[in-house]
Amino acid sequence: MIDVTGICEAIKRGEDVTDAAAEIEPKIKRFCEIRNDNILEKCAEILDSVDALYDVSASVKRYWNTIYPTITDIEYKYQKLIRFVNTCEQLLGMSHTESVHKMKECGWTARDIMAAYIHSRVAATQLRLSPDVAAEAAKEDWDTALQLLEGKDYEQLFPFYHTSYQIYRHFEWIDFMYCFMEYADRTFLEKKHKSKRLCKYCEKVQEKLEQRPTETEGSNKTADYPDFAVFQNITLQQDHVIRSAGRQKLYKGNExxxxxxxxxxxxxxxxxxxxxxxxxxxxxxxxxxxTTAEVQGVYFYRFHYLYLSDYIPESRRCAPEELPEEFVRRAYRSFSMLAGMKQTDKGK
Structure with missing residues (x-):
């Protein structure tokens, strides 16, 4: 693997990396030429760090500009997009929406993006995809978004799954359309569907839509808030975290x-x-x-209808000062317990 860490760090600092990129371009060119022959290329969880140089390496850009028409494996097509997005996020701090725009330049369609998002929600994956990406794609191709809501095209988009499992993908999209995108037309939810499971799920979504929260004011911005930076990179232990979250009745980002x-x-x-x-x-x-994990960040957000995700979409994020002070302090206490940290006065 070619080490591009230094170049990526320089890009994040806004420095000119032309010379540094040119120095390793011959290695990158060779890597891109044989990349598809590497057995690890089909491993869904492995990120190719050179993809972060899309904007500064002619070889990387050429690879991505020519690969889309050659992909015959539909699942691999979704995986390629998800991996590229996660590479740019991890090495460059780039938002998912920004990196997905690059994928669209290379041939990926709004339909592909919506399908990749649904796939990311139900697959056994360690990679994330922002709901904002799917929302933008849905607005661009509203016909496909409505087709998916009606339960159509799933066998064409996900032929690698048995027909009996497609209903779980359908459930994900129903929840997304109504609870994240706040689609106003409830005709689909109110229909008498042939599937009893679908009817029951639609009733569940309707119940959620009836629980729209009341707007609350943020607290005093001069208040002495807890410092959530203390959680950054802290180590979490699996057994303790799961038990603590269960006792506190916290939600998983993706159940x-x-x-x-x-x-x-x-x-x-x-x-x-x-x-x-x-x-x-x-x-x-x-x-x-x-086993252990490292904390990557604490985020605050507002919602009309609770829609959980492992990637907190930028469109929903807010500063802790924009939320009631008691809720912010409650979050600090809760996450302190998850991390096994001692309470401080600021969390009280």
């Missing part, structure tokens, strides 16, 4: 991920306030009780 937990959320449905502690993936299995 449908069969293997991994990557965030826990404290949410007040009455006020529409949320806080999430996000960390590197922890395997859910009890046999992994002694």
């Amino acid at each position: 449908e991920n069969p293997h991994y937990i990557m965030s826990f959320h404290l949410a007040d449905k009455k006020s529409g306030c949320g806080a999430a502690i996000c960390f590197t993936p922890l395997n859910k299995g009890p046999e992994y009780y002694d």
Whole structure:
């Protein structure tokens, strides 16, 4: 693997990396030429760090500008997009929406992006994809978004899953359309569907939509807030975190991920306030009780209808000062317990 860490750090600082990129361009060119022959290329969780040089390496850009028409494996097409987005986020701090725009330049469509998002919600993956990405794609291709809401095209978009499992992807999109995008037309939810499971899920979503929170004012911005930076990079222990979250009745960021937990959320449905502690993936299995993860950040957000995600979308984020002070302090106490930290006066 080619080490591009130094160049990526320089890019984040806004420095000119032309000479540094040119120096390793021959290695990158060779890597891109043989990249698709590497057996690891099909591994869904492995990130190719050179992708972060998309804007400064001619070879990387050429690779991505020519690869889309050659991809015949539909699942691999979704994985490629998700991996590129996560690479740019981890090495450059780039938002998912910004990096997805680059994928669209290379041939990925709004339909691909929506499908990749649904796939990321139900697959046993350690990688995240922002709901903002799917929302932008849905607005661009509203016909496909409505087709998916109606339960159509799932077998074409996800042929690698058995027909009986497609309903879980459908549930994800229903929840997304109504609770994240706040689609106003409830005709689909009120229909008498042939599937009893679908009818029951629609009723569940309707109940959620009836619980829109009341707007609350933020607290005094001059208040002495707890310092959430203390959680950055702190180590979490799997068994303690899962037990503590259970006792506190915190929400997982993505309940449908069969293997991994990557965030826990404290949410007040009455006020529409949320806080999430996000960390590197922890395997859910009890046999992994002694494994650890590092905290990547604490985020605050507002919502009208609770829609949980391991990636906190930029469109929902807010500063802690914009939320009621008691909720912010409650979040500090909660996350302190998760981390096994001693309480401080600021958390009281």
